[in-house]
Amino acid sequence: MSKAVILVSGGLDSGTLLYYLKKKKVSLHALVFDYKQRHKRELKSAVALLRVAKVPFEKIELEFPWKGSALTDKKVKLPKKRSVKRMSTGIPSTYVPARNLIFLSLATGYAEAIGAEKIYYGANALDYSGYPDCRPDFIESLNQTIKKGTKRGDEKKAIKIEAPLVNKTKKEIIEIGKQCGLDFGKTWSCYSGGKKPCGECDSCLIRAKGFTEAGFPDPLTTKK
Amino acid sequence: MSKAVILVSGGLDSGTLLYYLKKKKVSLHALVFDYKQRHKRELKSAVALLRVAKVPFEKIELEFPWKGSALTDKKVKLPKKRSVKRMSTGIPSTYVPARNLIFLSLATGYAEAIGAEKIYYGANALDYSGYPDCRPDFIESLNQTIKKGTKRGDEKKAIKIEAPLVNKTKKEIIEIGKQCGLDFGKTWSCYSGGKKPCGECDSCLIRAKGFTEAGFPDPLTTKK
Numbered sequence: 352m353s354k355a356v357i358l359v360s361g362g363l364d365s366g367t368l369l370y371y372l373k374k375k376k377v378s379l380h381a382l383v384f385d386y387k388q389r390h391k392r393e394l395k396s397a398v399a400l401l402r403v404a405k406v407p408f409e410k411i412e413l414e415f416p417w418k419g420s421a422l423t424d425k426k427v428k429l430p431k432k433r434s435v436k437r438m439s440t441g442i443p444s445t446y447v448p449a450r451n452l453i454f455l456s457l458a459t460g461y462a463e464a465i466g467a468e469k470i471y472y473g474a475n476a477l478d479y480s481g482y483p484d485c486r487p488d489f490i491e492s493l494n495q496t497i498k499k500g501t502k503r504g505d506e507k508k509a510i511k512i513e514a515p516l517v518n519k520t521k522k523e524i525i526e527i528g529k530q531c532g533l534d535f536g537k538t539w540s541c542y543s544g545g546k547k548p549c550g551e552c553d554s555c556l557i558r559a560k561g562f563t564e565a566g567f568p569d570p571l572t573t574k575k
Numbered sequence: 576m577s578k579a580v581i582l583v584s585g586g587l588d589s590g591t592l593l594y595y596l597k598k599k600k601v602s603l604h605a606l607v608f609d610y611k612q613r614h615k616r617e618l619k620s621a622v623a624l625l626r627v628a629k630v631p632f633e634k635i636e637l638e639f640p641w642k643g644s645a646l647t648d649k650k651v652k653l654p655k656k657r658s659v660k661r662m663s664t665g666i667p668s669t670y671v672p673a674r675n676l677i678f679l680s681l682a683t684g685y686a687e688a689i690g691a692e693k694i695y696y697g698a699n700a701l702d703y704s705g706y707p708d709c710r711p712d713f714i715e716s717l718n719q720t721i722k723k724g725t726k727r728g729d730e731k732k733a734i735k736i737e738a739p740l741v742n743k744t745k746k747e748i749i750e751i752g753k754q755c756g757l758d759f760g761k762t763w764s765c766y767s768g769g770k771k772p773c774g775e776c777d778s779c780l781i782r783a784k785g786f787t788e789a790g791f792p793d794p795l796t797t798k799k
Contacts, residue, residue: 409640
């Protein structure tokens with residue numbers, strides 16, 4: 352069976368994608384990124400999900416020597432209590448400069464080194480915060496770049512990034528996760544950096560909307 | 576004056592580009608990459624060149640958790656004594672999976688965080704080892720990807736990678752370096768990982784050919 356790389360953040364989207372692909376028996380190798388994010392709590396969830404799914408992973412440590420994002424600089428304020436509708440109309444302070452381009456580039460190196468043909472990326476461009484590096488046209492363009500800039504792209508079928516959840520609503524993603532046996536209590540979405548979800552940041556609000564629409568409670572926020 | 580990011584490896588090409596841009600009074604901010612390369616000696620040269628040029632820099636530490644290249648795995652053999660003509664007809668074992676995509680992605684994040692408009696990249700696709708991530712079509716494609724996947728690309732003029740040396744011969748690069756006052760004795764090209772240039776790896780051979788054609792001795796190999 353052909354190998355694939357998957358990026359796992361510990362959130363709902365990458366968690367769902369992980370369980371979905373496991374069910375399809377894809378031979379996965381995961382990357383987890385510790386970039387000194389404010390919400391490093393998500394790493395614990397990423398590792399927990401991967402251990403339960405029995406997927407081997409590498410943790411990559413990156414400390415960006417620059418600031419500029421609310422996710423890597425505690426001095427930059429997190430947006431709070433925004434309506435989900437308004438989130439996708441601009442790019443918020445939680446955007447990390449070129450983060451997903453960096454992560455996907457590292458995933459490309461990993462895929463090439465281990466002979467994987469695909470990179471699975473849990474990006475979503477529907478119920479999201481307007482990040483440009485989650486949109487389909489970015490992913491398509493990066494696939495072209497990977498084709499042109501790698502040894503594998505020169506010699507055989509190029510590595511391809513696939514983002515099966517990119518056009519799904521959060522409700523749909525939660526439904527897929529449920530069907531695939533994902534334990535939502537093991538995922539993490541909150542940006543705030545606390546031990547409990549704040550319930551006010553964009554990520555908490557998008558998650559809450561998804562569970563409300565899916566019609567069942569979020570075990571992460573309802574458990575004691 | 577507008578800011579620009581430059582990638583500096585310590586080699587002839589990035590050294591020449593650094594001095595060329597300094598002469599043009601471009602406001603440079605450099606990135607140096609420690610990726611546990613076999614020839615980490617080049618980092619000493621990168622830092623020496625940047626100090627003399629008085630260009631601020633950040634050193635980024637990356638340890639790829641995968642192998643697959645003669646530059647990051649001493650068990651993989653370095654090509655030796657190849658003819659320069661043959662080098663560009665295939666991709667050698669010194670290719671590091673997606674390395675320059677990773678470096679340029681990090682440079683994109685840096686450029687975006689500091690408000691730089693350009694990334695200067697000393698790639699060369701004429702006297703080179705056939706690396707796909709040094710070719711113009713890769714650079715053009717990555718520029719499109721950066722435009723589509725960054726906040727800056729959404730809101731104003733996108734960050735652009737420029738590779739002014741991409742179509743120059745090594746002879747021409749050496750001539751430009753000389754005109755701009757580059758001290759070639761402070762640069763480093765050898766891949767082998769020794770304290771002196773081996774004179775046999777692709778990088779030493781391309782360099783030697785360039786100096787022969789430029790018609791003056793290489794201070795690095797002629798000094799005691």
